[in-house]
Amino acid sequence: xxxxxxxxxxxxxxxxxxxxxxxxxxxxxxxxxxxxxxxxxxxxxxxxxxxxxxxxxxxxxxxxxxxxxxxxxxxxxxxxxxxxxxxxxxxxxxxxxxxxxxxxxxxxxxxxxxxxxxxxxxxxxxxxxxxxxxxxxxxxxxxxxxxxxxxxxxxxxxxxxxxxxxxxxxxxxxxxx
Amino acid sequence: xxxxxxxxxxxxxxxxxxxxxxxxxxxxxxxxxxxxxxxxxxxxxxxxxxxxxxxxxxxxxxxxxxxxxxxxxxxxxxxxxxxxxxxxxxxxxxxxxxxxxxxxxxxxxxxxxxxxxxx
Numbered sequence: 001x002x003x004x005x006x007x008x009x010x011x012x013x014x015x016x017x018x019x020x021x022x023x024x025x026x027x028x029x030x031x032x033x034x035x036x037x038x039x040x041x042x043x044x045x046x047x048x049x050x051x052x053x054x055x056x057x058x059x060x061x062x063x064x065x066x067x068x069x070x071x072x073x074x075x076x077x078x079x080x081x082x083x084x085x086x087x088x089x090x091x092x093x094x095x096x097x098x099x100x101x102x103x104x105x106x107x108x109x110x111x112x113x114x115x116x117x118x119x120x121x122x123x124x125x126x127x128x129x130x131x132x133x134x135x136x137x138x139x140x141x142x143x144x145x146x147x148x149x150x151x152x153x154x155x156x157x158x159x160x161x162x163x164x165x166x167x168x169x170x171x172x173x174x175x176x177x
Numbered sequence: 178x179x180x181x182x183x184x185x186x187x188x189x190x191x192x193x194x195x196x197x198x199x200x201x202x203x204x205x206x207x208x209x210x211x212x213x214x215x216x217x218x219x220x221x222x223x224x225x226x227x228x229x230x231x232x233x234x235x236x237x238x239x240x241x242x243x244x245x246x247x248x249x250x251x252x253x254x255x256x257x258x259x260x261x262x263x264x265x266x267x268x269x270x271x272x273x274x275x276x277x278x279x280x281x282x283x284x285x286x287x288x289x290x291x292x293x294x295x296x
Contacts, residue, residue, distance in 0.1 A: 014214045021210065029198035043202045050206060054213065121192040140186075141193040172185050 008058070017057050021050060024073055027142045031074055034137045035081045037126065045084065049077040071151035074138060078152065117175075124174040132167035139164055 008016075028049050032042040053060070053076055060072050125133055131153065138144040138152060150160040 017214075018210075021206075025198055025203060025206070026195055029202070030195045033196045034193060039199070043199070046198065046202060047206055047209070050210065051213075054210065117188060118192040121188055125193070136189065137193060140190045141195055168186065168189070171189070175185075 008061075013058055013061075016061070017054055020053070020057075020069055020073070024070055025050075027070060028073055028077055030141045031077050031137055032081070034125070034141055035077070035134065036084070041084065045077060045080055048080050049073060052076050052080070067151075068148070070142075070144070071148045074142070074144075074152040075154070078134065120175045121171065124171045127174055128167060128170060131163060132170060135160065135163050136167050136171065 025046070029042060029046045032045040032049070033039065036042055036045060053073055060069060064072065125136060128136070134153065135149055138149045144152070146157050146160050146164070149164070150157045153160065153163075155163070
């Protein structure tokens with residue numbers, strides 16, 4: 001009985017993992033895409049993130065004490081992306097494909113009107129230091145709150161709030177320069 | 178702390194709009210995850226100690242253990258997936274998906290056999 005309490009049946013774990021996957025595939029892909037700036041690498045990063053997550057899912061569930069697992073997933077993607085850059089000793093090879101990102105959820109008219117400014121913002125995001133860029137991706141592309149971002153980046157809530165504030169200020173300066 | 182620039186934040190939210198994953202990624206990922214979850218369950222359920230006396234039976238349960246959680250599983254699967262991708266059957270509808278899943282499972286066995294042979 002006590003063993004059952006600490007170790008869930010595999011079928012239940014798999015079902016819960018499927019739920020996590022369905023709920024956060026778009027989050028992980030969006031993060032990966034804005035992080036690496038390329039669809040091919042974003043796909044590989046997303047796939048590897050979920051494979052790693054599957055391997056460590058039971059432990060993550062035990063240690064999360066019921067807290068949402070999205071920050072944990074994004075942290076896995078963050079670590080894998082860092083390894084990717086370390087291995088290749090480079091930053092993203094190309095700027096983000098504006099066309100894909102900007103048409104994802106906008107009408108044609110909106111895209112035409114705001115395209116220049118939005119493109120400048122996207123280009124500016126790529127110029128930010130890694131931690132600031134990641135914080136903005138998590139906040140604005142994934143809609144994560146300060147606490148979630150703090151958990152994903154392994155920082156305190158206060159430090160995360162300051163990080164996001166500085167990232168926005170720096171980006172504003174870059175865009176309006 | 179970020180209230181100073183509400184308009185800019187709105188633009189930032191528009192620029193960093195969420196990106197939908199391509200359909201083929203979801204298919205590929207679900208295929209891979211289904212392969213590893215089903216294979217691990219089937220293999221571990223069917224693992225009889227008596228059969229383990231014959232070294233020829235070692236590979237499949239070992240593969241189940243590998244995909245069940247030891248290091249290297251992701252690499253083996255990705256390698257298997259990339260091989261499967263080389264075939265046009267992968268995109269050939271349900272039959273293609275099933276074929277590629279079966280091939281992926283066979284590849285995992287082959288990769289595991291190689292890994293065990295190397296040790």
